[in-house]
Each structure stands twice: as C-alpha cells, then as structure tokens.
Amino acid sequence: MRSIVKYLFVLALILPVTLMAQPAGKGAFSNVPDGPVTCVAGFTYEQDLTDPLICNFYDQSVGDISDYFWDFGDGSTATGQVLSHAFPAVGTYNVCLTISNSDTSNFCSDSLCMTIDLDPASTHLLGGLLYAGDFPINNPNGNGDMGFAYLYRVLESGICPVDTVYFDTLGYYYFVDVPSGDYLIKSGLKTNSNHYSKYLPAYYGGATQWNEADTIHLSANIFLADVHMRSLPVLATGNNVIKGYVIADDKPGLAGRTGNCEVILCDSTEKPLRYTYTNPSGSFRFNQIPEGKYLVKAEQTGMWTDVVTITLDAVNPANDSMEIRLHYTPQSMETLLTGDFMGLTLYPNPVTSQLNMAISSEMSLDIQYTLINTLGEMIFCRQVTLPAGNSYESIDVSTCSPGLYFLICKDMNTGRKISSVVVIQ
Numbered sequence: 001m002r003s004i005v006k007y008l009f010v011l012a013l014i015l016p017v018t019l020m021a022q023p024a025g026k027g028a029f030s031n032v033p034d035g036p037v038t039c040v041a042g043f044t045y046e047q048d049l050t051d052p053l054i055c056n057f058y059d060q061s062v063g064d065i066s067d068y069f070w071d072f073g074d075g076s077t078a079t080g081q082v083l084s085h086a087f088p089a090v091g092t093y094n095v096c097l098t099i100s101n102s103d104t105s106n107f108c109s110d111s112l113c114m115t116i117d118l119d120p121a122s123t124h125l126l127g128g129l130l131y132a133g134d135f136p137i138n139n140p141n142g143n144g145d146m147g148f149a150y151l152y153r154v155l156e157s158g159i160c161p162v163d164t165v166y167f168d169t170l171g172y173y174y175f176v177d178v179p180s181g182d183y184l185i186k187s188g189l190k191t192n193s194n195h196y197s198k199y200l201p202a203y204y205g206g207a208t209q210w211n212e213a214d215t216i217h218l219s220a221n222i223f224l225a226d227v228h229m230r231s232l233p234v235l236a237t238g239n240n241v242i243k244g245y246v247i248a249d250d251k252p253g254l255a256g257r258t259g260n261c262e263v264i265l266c267d268s269t270e271k272p273l274r275y276t277y278t279n280p281s282g283s284f285r286f287n288q289i290p291e292g293k294y295l296v297k298a299e300q301t302g303m304w305t306d307v308v309t310i311t312l313d314a315v316n317p318a319n320d321s322m323e324i325r326l327h328y329t330p331q332s333m334e335t336l337l338t339g340d341f342m343g344l345t346l347y348p349n350p351v352t353s354q355l356n357m358a359i360s361s362e363m364s365l366d367i368q369y370t371l372i373n374t375l376g377e378m379i380f381c382r383q384v385t386l387p388a389g390n391s392y393e394s395i396d397v398s399t400c401s402p403g404l405y406f407l408i409c410k411d412m413n414t415g416r417k418i419s420s421v422v423v424i425q
Helices: 003-014
Strands: 027-029 042-047 054-060 065-070 075-078 082-086 091-101 108-119 123-132 148-154 159-165 172-179 181-189 216-218 238-247 262-267 272-277 282-287 292-299 307-312 318-327 334-338 341-346 354-361 365-373 378-386 389-396 403-411 417-424
Touching: 042 091, 042 108, 123 148, 123 181, 123 216, 148 172, 159 172, 172 181, 216 238, 238 292, 238 307, 262 282, 282 334, 292 318, 307 318, 341 417, 354 365, 354 403, 365 389, 378 389
Parallel strands: 238 318
Antiparallel strands: 027 042, 042 054, 054 082, 065 075, 065 091, 091 108, 123 172, 148 159, 148 181, 181 216, 238 282, 262 272, 262 292, 292 307, 334 341, 341 354, 354 389, 365 378, 365 403, 403 417
C-alpha cells in the first residue's frame, strides 16, 4: 500500500465528506460583494502525501456554475472542478480560480486568488503498543497473538488508507516515513490469534468507531501512540442465529456488498458482545446467540453505518436476511434514530442556523444532549427532563463554523445513548 498516489486520488473522489471548514492557509472564499450574488468563488487544496510538488485542488464555490478556469501561477492553466497539478519546484505560487455561468440570461462570474507555499514534506516515525487488558500483546511473554495496524490519513476530501502492518514482537507496531498531517490508527488481533474473540479492535484513543476516534496530529516522531482494545464479555450460548450482509448503497457505480467489513453485535445499550468480518461476498454470521434484544452495526473507516435492531426469542429464533447499509456520506436531509428508549428526528440536516430535534419516548426521560466537533470539542451541552410522548428541542448553530459535527443524546439514569451526524453549512 505504499505506492498510493493514484489510489488516494481515486479515494478522494469516492469518499467525499461535506466539510466546509477551512484550516488556516488551506482554503478561502472570495469577498462577497454588496447586493445580489449569484456565484462566489472558493477552493481548498492539499499537498500530495508522497510528492510535495503535487497539489490536489477542490472547488468550494457557491452558485450555479458551468465553467472553472485555474491559473496556477507557474505559467500553467487548467479547467475543471476537481483536479491535480504538479508544480515545477518548491516555492510560493499565486493560484487563481475563475468561475462563471455561460447562461447569458443568468450570467455570473467571480474570481479568487490564494498564495500557497509548497514546502518539502517532512516525514516521521509513528508507532505504539497494542494493549489487550493491562499488557501489550506478547509482552513480556509471547501468547500467540498477531496484531494488525491500519494507518489512515484524515484529509478535507475524506479519509484515505495509507499503510498496513502486521506485528507480534512485544506488541509494538510502527510506520516509517510518514508525512506530517492528521491520521487515524486502528489496531486489533488477526483472526488466527489465540485471544481474537476476547478483544474488540480499536482506534488510538480507545474508540471502537472511527467517527469517535482521536486524531493524531503528526509533526514529529511519535513512539507511544498506544491502542487499547476493549475486552468482550463471555456471552452465554444459545440456539439462535443472525445472518446477513453489508452493502454500500449511495455511490453510483460503487454500490454493492462489502467484503472484509467488521460487523459488531451489541446488547440493547450498545455494549459490544461479539464481532466478525464479512466474507468476500459481503455476508456475515453470528452463531449460538441467546435470546434477547440486540443491535447490529458495521465498522468501516470513513463510512457511516446504519444500526439494525433485532429481537431473538422462541417465536423468532433466527434472522437470516439482515441487511446493514453503509453510506459514503452522512445521511442527508433528515436523520431518524431509534434506540430502545427513545426516538430522535433531526431537521433540517444539513442545517445553517437552528437544528430542531423531535424526541419521542414511552416514559419520561432525563437526557443530556451534546454537540461536539470532529476534534472532540464540546460546542453545546444541555440537560433536560422530558415527559413521556413527543417533545421538541432546538440548538442555535448560527455561530458554528461550517463542517461536520456529532449530536449525542444520553439517558442520565441508565447511561444509554444514541448519536447522529450533523452537517452545518
């Protein structure tokens, strides 16, 4: 996976995330003139992971636009909404984007220029220990476990896989020659490990879902980016079976069943009980499950999963056609979440000023709802007591920067929670 320039460019096209927030020096919008505006130029850029002379440019313009003209400040020009350009040398360039609409009855035009600095990419070592319980695997003594570690680059255009390593010696993994930037690391045990069924793979920071994981900001060598796997309980055996498949469904030409995808079986409070992987045809199976109520979800880095609720009992001892859907983008205009204690509908989503919540429950609830950004920073938090039936709450997000956020609703009495993605424009 080390030869990734072409692969990353493809993934940048198939894994878009609607993130409008611009880090300093990496994106901008033109000044909005007074009076009616039909289009406004804007763009972001990213240096290539392996070649500092290559930049990927992404249009962020607003309006009804048909034409895009780029001047890279090095004597080269190009057209297109998303493109890659190789500069002749490291240095400073004034890059300009001009947009227009060729419709003469509703013509618009706008330009934006931005100075970008191309610096040689510095690289670092990134490594850490994989913990199973209180000790790293095979440390201090070998215990027959083999670990894996996946490295992902967090970009404005999405999350891209970078490298994979397998390791056993003293439970230590490492990646070499990693460029500065933001990363996610996921690590766990391979299926032939002695303790494979006892620990759930996790990300740096201990999260088991990628959208809850801590981001590593790499600007120097990091030797102790440790990953702590969550231990799984011993689940009593039963006579029930769950079978199904995972499917990606919202990208034309890329929809279909997903192989080698992690599937997690949870109890009704979303506590993980078991996990498995889909086979090459996207199918999975949990055997010898006791009766009860369960939640089943997938975990694929950079993709959003539906959560399926199922009850196994004497009348329904098996489910052999469960479908779990993965999405390349957060689900759009309205999000409906149903836990075993409340239902939550968000609207509108994406949102610009006020996020509304319709909450339904069969009993009164003491809930805390929290809005956090992708860095884990709390933006808003409120605790309320809601009566049984339907209730309505709202959050003013007009002062929030555009981007991706997470809304978490927690039952303060039981600790149960449901969460959803919110896109602020």
